[in-house]
Amino acid sequence: MARKQGSQAAITGPNIRDAALRLFARHGFAAVSMRQIAAEVGVQAGALYLYTPDKQALLFDLMRDHLEDLLADWQPGTDAAEAALEDFVRHHIRYHLDRPDLVFIAYMELRNLTPENFAVIEALRRRYEDQLEAILKRGVAEGVFDVPDTKLATLALIAMLTGVTTWYREGGRLDRDAVETAYWRMARRAVGMTRDMK
Amino acid sequence: MARKQGSQAAITGPNIRDAALRLFARHGFAAVSMRQIAAEVGVQAGALYLYTPDKQALLFDLMRDHLEDLLADWQPGTDAAEAALEDFVRHHIRYHLDRPDLVFIAYMELRNLTPENFAVIEALRRRYEDQLEAILKRGVAEGVFDVPDTKLATLALIAMLTGVTTWYREGGRLDRDAVETAYWRMARRAVGMTRDMK
DNA sequence: GGTTGAATTGAACACGTGTTCAGATAATCT
DNA sequence: AGATTATCTGAACACGTGTTCAATTCAACC
Structure with a gap:
């Protein structure tokens, strides 16, 4: 049958x-x-x-589509660095909280990609990181950020922000807005923006 | 034979x-x-x-010993919150850079633990997080930190610091000391310490 | 109503899995 | 030198793996 x-x-x-x-x-x-x-x-x-075609493609397609969506979903604007960073941070948190499984896989299953597939995924991730680093560089140029090493700061910030997926649970103590704001507060300080929050 | x-x-x-x-x-x-x-x-x-006894025990023993070492290796002192935080941050970075494989496993293989073993590991990790949170609470009480949600800040900081293992490579652009200091600079700002670094 | 073709089954293939254990070996002890 | 014991082998067990493919079934079209 x-x-x-x-x-x-x-x-x-x-x-x-x-x-x-x-x-x-x-x-x-x-x-x-x-x-x-x-x-x-x-x-x-x-x-x-x-x-x-095979199991590997199943994993690869999930990762690639996820990262391409992530890249397509946020476009650098012409805002000042401060506003751009806030936009990036809030967007990152929101996007990641909406897709916990995809985020999890994209971080955890890199080892299980073939070398060719790994290279593709790594390039996409790099492009995303570069967008944050561009904001940090702009902020340094504008004199509003104090970041001696923008590459390191980029990786540190992304690790901090992405970490939200490891503990956030729907219906928990904090809602999404509160989480967004809390992370934004820490992120802005981490890059040396010390003025009070609006 | x-x-x-x-x-x-x-x-x-x-x-x-x-x-x-x-x-x-x-x-x-x-x-x-x-x-x-x-x-x-x-x-x-x-x-x-x-x-x-079996493959599972191989994984569990690695994780448990790692976390017990981590807990044994850092004891909260009687320092002021600022000094305690610096000590914690630098220690965390150093410890993690020294044991990349163990750190990696302890974060990536939680899914492969049996429920009973997972509970043990999770409790140990929680104890470690609590040490950082205690420092943050102390700093808030002393009035030197500005952290509205110490639990969230704890998790954000640990995610940021642990992220170092994903990119740091021996013999790279930055040596361990520079990395330690860079992360400490970001961490202290993230909790609201805005005075210049000594 | 009969034909076509897309969608799916179920069996098969060759091999890998964690784990057990009787038997073999070499180091140690008497 | 001989007996003992810790250490390890190699084969076996029952089952699971990713993948292929001829055969089958159902929906759509003529």
Whole structure:
């Protein structure tokens, strides 16, 4: 027997992606089998190969799409450095809180990419970091930031901001707005902006 | 045939730990087999079970010992909050740069612990975080820190500091001292210490 | 209503998994 | 020198792995 009732390719494809995302985030790429993903979708393992060439591509596509979305979702404006940094920080927090599983995977499963795929993902991540570093450099040029090493500060800030995903839980003590503001307060101080917050 | 020449339990035990640490850090717990670990030590897979009850215990022991060392290695002093924070920050950076593989595993492989083991590790990590939070609370009480939410600030700071392990490479542009100082500069500002650095 | 073709199954392949254990070996002790 | 014991091997167990593919089923079109 084959082809269950009500099956549709337009549904199965995204379903597979969603199931893979959820399972990879929960148990890790190496610990999840194609059969588990198939079971989650309600399909046999062989059917997955109509939608992905292999397991590796499943992981790579999730990561690449995530980082491309992240890059597309924030464009550097012409604001002064201070406003640009606030925009970046708030956007980063919001974006990451909205996609905890994708963020988690993109940080945790780099080891499981083939070298070629790793290079692609690493380049995308680098482009994102460069956007923050550009803001920091601008702020230093404008004289509003005091950052002796913009590269190090970039990495330190991103690590701090991304860390929010490790503890934030919906319905917890702080809502998203409060978290955004708290991180923005720390970030602005970390780069040497000491004036009181508006 | 069995028992190769020159074999010694006092050597094999630590060798297994070291090999497991290295391989887990490089490829991830789930992606490393007992046979790979055994091969790295120069022994057959069965011999591993003279030194560990199972693969899970290998991972758990690495994590627990790491966190217990981390806790034992830093004791809160009676310093003022400012000095205590500097001590904590510099110690954290130094400790983490010295043990990149252990740090990596302790953050990445939490998913692969059994629930019981996870609870133990999580409690140890919590104890470490509490030490930083105690410093922040003390600073707020002393009036030298401006931190509205000490719990959030603790997690933000630890994420920032621990992030150093993701990019620092021996022999790179910055030496350990420069890294320590750069992070300390950002950390002290993040908690609202705005006076110039000595 | 019959044909076509996309969607899916289920079995198979070759190999890898963690773990156990009887048996073999070499170091140690008497 | 001989017995003992800690140390390790090698084979086995039962099962899981990613992937392929002929066969099958159902929906859509003529």
